[in-house]
Amino acid sequence: MNTGQWLGLFTGVVFGFLMQKARVLRFEKQVGAMLLKDMTIFKFMLSAILVGMVGILLLSNLGIITLGHKSMNVGAVVIGGGLFGAGWAIMGFCPGTSLGALGEGRWHALFAIAGMVIGAAFYAELYPVFKTTVLAWKDFGKIGLPETLGVSQWVIVSIFWAGVIALFFWFEKKKL
């Protein structure tokens, strides 16, 4: 294995370890969030975002890393996002957590993983069709919120932090 593969494996082991410890890999936690009964996955994800956001934006400002936005292609993100949501609710896993769920013994995740590999093959087959339809509607390109809104990134980060912390207090108050 090359350096990149080893680095990926090591990063994945830590990532999987932490997701398992937070209990976010499970079907009940994922569907529980979608049934608005258990917000564990949001406590986990938003905490990661709050911390990661500050470090990543700072390092990018210093020129140590480069940002890699995904394209704001309206049709792709809206239709694709919706399709993902529908499949996610039925499957009860997302691509990353499916492997983790398998790791903690939830072997029905195997069928979800198989479905996702087949889904990826379908997407690759259908790509020429999507390219001239859904993907061709309107693409704003790889854009970030600060330049789009014309607001400093630290203003956005501050508002995001305040909003998420308020949300956390609400989760705890409602015991979600």
Next chain:
Amino acid sequence: MKWKTDDGGWSPYLAGALVGVLAIISVVATTQLMGKSSYLGASTTFVRAAGLLQETIAGDNGLINEYYTKTKIRIDWQFMLVIGIALGAFLSSTMDRSFRLESVPPIWKERFGSSWGKRAVWAFVGGIVAMIGARMASGCPSGHGLSGMMQLSVSSFVALPMFFGVGVWVAHVVYTRRKS
């Protein structure tokens, strides 16, 4: 606030914050060691797995496809990361004895019964739909949800509400028994 949950897990706030630290270290490490900033993600790996599978079955003919060419079918950093997730979860669940062989999850059992075949079919179908969506949107809750939000990407601020909004709707339709 408790740092340990009742079943021996960690507070999701603590584990989440540590994933935030991991995300930062990981971007720096990939930039330094591989020459390109890479962000945590998972769904592209499923395209590579599909490509490798087709290559095995049909030889190089399996890869004559524009999307596979664009994605570059190979076992890369992210592919190993996804495998690592399974290993890390196995390690963690074995250490705190939360590893359980489960064929049908409780919420599913309550609504659709304990048939593992039924669960398997729907997990498979859900997987197909979800992955078509994730590839169309160029990301999943890892790539858009974590990495994209951290970078303040406009697309991720649209994608995550779409994932969750439709998820909430479909979950309520599927798992809530109609009152008759």
